[in-house]
Amino acid sequence: MELNVTRRKFLKISGAVAATLAVVELGFDDKTARAKAKELKISELKPTPTICPYCSVGCGILVYSNGKDVVYTEGDPDHPINEGSLCSKGTTVRQVYTTEKRITNPLYRAPGSGKWEEVDWDFALDKVAKNIKDTRDRTFVQKENGYTVNKTEAIAYMGGAALDNEETYLLSKLFRAGLGLTYIEHQARI
């Protein structure tokens, strides 16, 4: 094998090798570059505080979303109830949004029909309002055993754990005093 290396060439090659090694070994730390890439998961995102929808404890949760998707959820360290911790169910709250089983439109099953079909919100809200009005008008009792009761027992209302004091007060007022419901329950009690 013949190797035509002049002294000048040899020095050039050594210099190039040394420069490459310097860049690879010292100048560019790929580890920190990668660590930064991983941390981007939440570092650029602004958390939105919310309340856990599951049980009645009402833990605070921070939701990190990038506008398109929920990237991460974590217990809110500033929330007085859970101080950052969460149970295993509350920790999964991100899946309420990300799961493929999530229902994104109101579904309607017509009387006698065997299947659910997607409807728009206007139809669904009108239908609910109409049924409440019809049912209440049909079943309203003004007097019972000589007492004024002004009630209907044909409708029940169920509240959820994510409601706060003020919301539950207003909802009780609407359904008990306003519509005359007697069956008012809470999701966490059944």
Add this chain to the structure above:
Amino acid sequence: MADYIKFVDVTKCDGCRACMVACKNWNDLPAEPEDFNGSIQSHRDLTANTWNVITFNEHETSDGNFEWLFRHMSCLHCNQAACEKACPESAISYTKFNSVVIDAEKCVGCGYCVQNCSFGVVQLATYKDKNGSEYRKAQKCTLCTDRLEQGLQPACVVACHTDCLIYEEKDLVLAEANKRLGEVKERFPNANIYNPQGIEGTNTIYLLADKPSVYGLPENPKVALSQVVWKDYAQPLGKMMLGATTMAVIGAAISNAVRKDRPEGDHDHE
């Protein structure tokens, strides 16, 4: 910066499994449903996509009653880690947070770390590249090193609601561990602090309610001497020899070439 370590006080654990879910949530690991296997423990063992599991031990107390012994099982981040010693590619290293992490780009999926881990923590995950061919990488708990770098606590510690898991300064943790040991000694006579010295201690210290063997932990894990010799002496020496050989070959080639370049007439001056 003071040394921080993770402390697992199993006597405070209520088996809620929030740490398991928090780990999956932060690290975006897929769920791995398993069939019922005779216990309410959710997963039989750690896998490459399940980096921590709460083990449920059915235990009979001295007065004949039943109780659960829980343990948050994940990588202990040994100070002398057998996986790091076993890795031929130097893909496993210690960080400034004393956590032991695997560099996925250097890992070739040989599985030596899986065989050598004292606690059965490291496992191989199988992935598919874009051509559909399979490749494997070793995976395990990272102690959320990416979170630590940003001043956040590990995801499992944040989720824990009984303070069974805490991440604190080492001195405070050791003091707390000793205090708790005194408090639980009456209820759990065999209670002990698990911080095996055969591997120079770990960065996850346990307060166990019973002997380590009850929890499936080795009483005194050690890194095999052959591994230490291999990693700390044989490998660097081998690299040095390789370098020396390369230099010798290049040097010989150059000197050979230089000698050939010399014109014939030079003999006169000698």
